[in-house]
Amino acid sequence: MDTEAVQQLIRQIRGAFQDLRAYADQLHADTGVNASMRAVLEYLSESPAATVPQIARQKNVSRQHIQTIVDTLRERALVSLQDNPAHRRSPLVTLTRQGRATFKRMHDKEAVFLGSLMKTLDRQQIRTAATVIEQLRDELPANKGVNR
Amino acid sequence: MDTEAVQQLIRQIRGAFQDLRAYADQLHADTGVNASMRAVLEYLSESPAATVPQIARQKNVSRQHIQTIVDTLRERALVSLQDNPAHRRSPLVTLTRQGRATFKRMHDKEAVFLGSLMKTLDRQQIRTAATVIEQLRDELPANKGVNR
Secondary structure: OOOHHHHHHHHHHHHHHHHHHHHHHHHOHHHOOOHHHHHHHHHHHHOOOEOHHHHHHHHOOOHHHHHHHHHHHHHOOOEEEEOOOOOOOOOEEEEOHHHHHHHHHHHHHHHHHHHHHHHHOOHHHHHHHHHHHHHHHHHOHHHOOOOO | OOOHHHHHHHHHHHHHHHHHHHHHHHHOHHHOOOHHHHHHHHHHHHOOOEOHHHHHHHHOOOHHHHHHHHHHHHHOOOEEEEOOOOOOOOOEEEEOHHHHHHHHHHHHHHHHHHHHHHHHOOHHHHHHHHHHHHHHHHHOHHHOOOOO
């Protein structure tokens, strides 16, 4: 079977991830928030109180990786820990007022770039691309039958 | 401007990258080669002699990151260093015979999964998705006018 097309797609996904990470680091250099920290802030802006294991599971990375990022965000006063009534040993991570304001500023900055992308790319093709990637993810053995 | 479509695409790209990484780690757990090491082996299987700065530049990650991976691959005897006639202080990294054989085995294992993807997904839509992601990457300020 000729698998060249899907190999090419996976290559583009990997390349785009690295390029977007490098771009986010550059765009937000003044805030001192790197792409990994940004991902956690984004998650918490949508799920306002989550534990480290929850964030790690959703992002399919190790708990240790998220713990390190959360520790850095705490030092920067962008997140704080709250008691978790459900799990005494797994506190809830929440954005501080400063964390919310910082993410809002980052988000506004990104909107300019995203707007320029929407002008350049074909909206229907963007939708197709997102759907195909989602289908690809659904085919990964670990994701079969999992709702995201 | 409504940027929801492109935000959704970027979210899928990030999610797919993490999912593919987790899947590759699992698929190749027996080889002890993780997704980062795999990426360098793949690069060297196509560009048989490259320096650490060259690999880092192509992948848009730090030299230090690639250096750490190359050090691990050397310990595992999967790559070796050759004198670089062009830059005395930047040796050329090449696959060893064992590195080539290991990557070949990994590649064969992945081909089974890629074949199943080609059966499930629409080939034309896969092509569209790869093209859209490439266009998105081309719009990143750092990539404007850069050949990949």
